[in-house]
Amino acid sequence: MLRSLSVIVVALLWYYLSSRIQVPNMAPIKNVAVIGGSGNVGKAIVQELLAAGFVVTALTRSSSSSTFPDGVKVKKVDYESIDSLKEAFGGQDVVVSAIATPAVQGQKTIIDAAIAAGVKRFIPSEFGINTRITGGTAIGKILSGKVAIVDYLDEKSKSNPEVTWTGVSTGLFFDWGLDNIASVDFDNKTVRVVDSGNEKFQASNLKYIGKAVASILKHPDQTANKYLSVASFNVSHNEIIKVVEELTGTTFTVDRVDSEELQKLGEEKLSKGDFSAFLPLLQRWNFADGKGHAVKPGDSADELLELPKDDLKESIRAWLTKNGRL
Structure with a gap:
């Protein structure tokens, strides 16, 4: 009985002390x-x-x-x-x-x-x-x-x-890449949208x-x-278009792209060692419905x-x- 009590006391003492031991903080970075x-x-x-x-x-x-x-x-x-x-x-x-x-x-x-x-x-x-x-x-x-x-x-x-x-x-990179992200043709008043355009990225x-x-x-x-x-934000393509239309007062015609076609294009390019495959693969990664x-x-x-x-x-x-x- 006494031995069991001693074990419990030691365990409680260890817990008490260890809970107060602080791992040394990293020195301030300059x-x-x-x-x-x-x-x-x-x-x-x-x-x-x-x-x-x-x-x-x-x-x-x-x-x-x-x-x-x-x-x-x-x-x-x-x-x-x-x-x-x-x-x-x-x-x-x-x-x-x-x-x-x-x-x-x-x-x-x-x-x-x-x-x-x-x-x-x-x-x-x-x-x-x-x-x-x-x-x-x-x-x-x-x-x-x-x-x-x-x-x-x-x-x-x-x-x-x-x-x-x-x-x-x-x-x-949102502000740097908006020309490609938004895919807006201002002159022809069209916008290229992958799948439904509702997927947030x-x-x-x-x-x-x-x-x-x-x-x-x-x-x-x-x-x-x-x-x-x-x-900066999670946003969908349709949300971007809505803001562009609101700010410019212009309505854009939507040209839809199938994300599976982007995947096929990317994989075909990659199989040939063509690393321009990155853009269609990146578009599918971010914009395809259900990617999450x-x-x-x-x-x-x-x-x-x-x-x-x-x-x-x-x-x-x-x-x-x-x-x-x-």
């Missing part, structure tokens, strides 16, 4: 190195990191003539050399990669150099659709390099607790993506070793990152104004 900072997504990330008070260093090739905002340090590197990268990463807390999809496999060398330099967090070039759910699909084959890089980071973090990563799914404005990255680094402990999904690739409330990191939603109507208004349609 210095951030950005790769691909002159691209469309990269520019937005650099701007929002600066606005959030981070010290930003842009890495470029020695032959690059890219320019950056005031306050951004620039370091020329050899991306094939771990030593060159390691030197550039000295003193950096985080590396954010915004390189183009065809070059994502080269991130392994970059990751190895960052780890060797003591970098605390790596954010790979994931921005776009959620690659963690593309396995076994045609579009997944095109994005397999991204999948492999997140897997590689996950392996590194498991063998080295000092190494952390965050993957970010943003959906379509994940989309983010470029600035929103930049804000998401900055907020991830403001919440380092909550975002460590996680794959997050964010979105909008971000579900329980899967969204917007609240965690304290990101206020963008306004759909104002986003479309800005696009129309930019294109001289208002």
Whole structure:
């Protein structure tokens, strides 16, 4: 009886003490190195990191003539050399990669150099659709390099607790890609719609993506070793058309496209090694009836990152104004 009581007391004491033991928090992040900072997504990330008070260093090739905002340090590197990268990463807390999809496999060398330099967090070039759910699909084959890089980071973090990563799914780049997303022919007053046009999909404005990255680094402990999904909004093609018609006072004739035909076209191109297959496959992934690739409330990191939603109507208004349609 006494022995049983002793076991219970010890168990309760352990629970009491362990509940008060805090895992050491990651030190505040200050210095951030950005790769691909002159691209469309990269520019937005650099701007929002600066606005959030981070010290930003842009890495470029020695032959690059890219320019950056005031306050951004620039370091020329050899991306094939771990030593060159390691030197550039000295003193950096985080590396954010915004390189183009065809070059994502080269991130392994970059990751190895960052780890060797003591970098605390790596954010790979994931921005776009959620690659963690593309396995076994045609579009997944095109994005397999991204999948492999997140897997590689996950392996590194498991063998080295000092190494952390965050993957970010943003959906379509809304303001940047609206010409293709909306598929509106203003001159002929027609609009190309996949299936019914009612399917909601994940989309983010470029600035929103930049804000998401900055907020991830403001919440380092909550975002460590996680794959997050964010979105300016979940929206359907028909909702976009409705706003365009409202703002322009124009009614558009709908030209419907069968999503299965897009899939066939994409697969045919891919079988020939033609990677322009990505566009029809991407359109089917997002717009086809029943695909279900909008971000579900329980899967969204917007609240965690304290990101206020963008306004759909104002986003479309800005696009129309930019294109001289208002």
